[in-house]
Amino acid sequence: MSNQQVQLNIRFKAKPGKKEEFRKELSSLIEEMSSERAFISAIVSDDLDQPDDLIIYETWQGTRDRWLAEEFIKPYRKNYEGRLGDLIVDRSVSWLQPTGEWGSHITHA
Numbered sequence: 001m002s003n004q005q006v007q008l009n010i011r012f013k014a015k016p017g018k019k020e021e022f023r024k025e026l027s028s029l030i031e032e033m034s035s036e037r038a039f040i041s042a043i044v045s046d047d048l049d050q051p052d053d054l055i056i057y058e059t060w061q062g063t064r065d066r067w068l069a070e071e072f073i074k075p076y077r078k079n080y081e082g083r084l085g086d087l088i089v090d091r092s093v094s095w096l097q098p099t100g101e102w103g104s105h106i107t108h109a
Contacts, residue, residue, distance in 0.1 A: 003108045005040065006067055007096040008058045011047075013089045018050055022087040025080060026056065027089075032076040038062050041106050059106050064095050 006007050014022045023044075040059040048052035060067055071077070084091070098107035 001086075004061070005109075006060050006061055006062060006064050007097060007098060007105055007107075008056070008057050008060070009094040010058070011056045011080075011092045012056075013050070013091075014052045014054065015087060015089050016052070018087045019054065023054060023089060025083055026054065029076065029080045033058075033071070033074075036071065038071065039065070040071055055107075060100075 012022065012026075026044060030044070033039055035044065038061040040061060042059075043057045045055045045057070047055060060071070062070075098109035101107045101109045
């Protein structure tokens with residue numbers, strides 16, 4: 001396994017009244033994906049200024065291309081993706097590559 005890492009910063013805007021239901025779905029997804037060999041960590045946060053928003057910050061071993069080819073196609077992700085339309089209004093994804101780190105030892109940066 002390479003020392004290369006990729007991070008996903010994903011912001012979700014839940015439909016009105018659906019945030020907690022979405023949080024449960026997201027937690028179930030994280031439980032599944034956390035057993036993957038390339039998985040390093042995930043942090044879920046509430047946006048204090050946007051009460052309907054949840055943000056997940058994931059760190060994975062490998063590259064974006066490898067993540068898309070190996071992780072995105074997992075059957076449990078297909079089920080999760082199929083439920084999102086009922087729970088969220090919008091999702092934005094940022095792909096990141098760590099270049100520095102202070103205070104933890106999650107990345108190789």
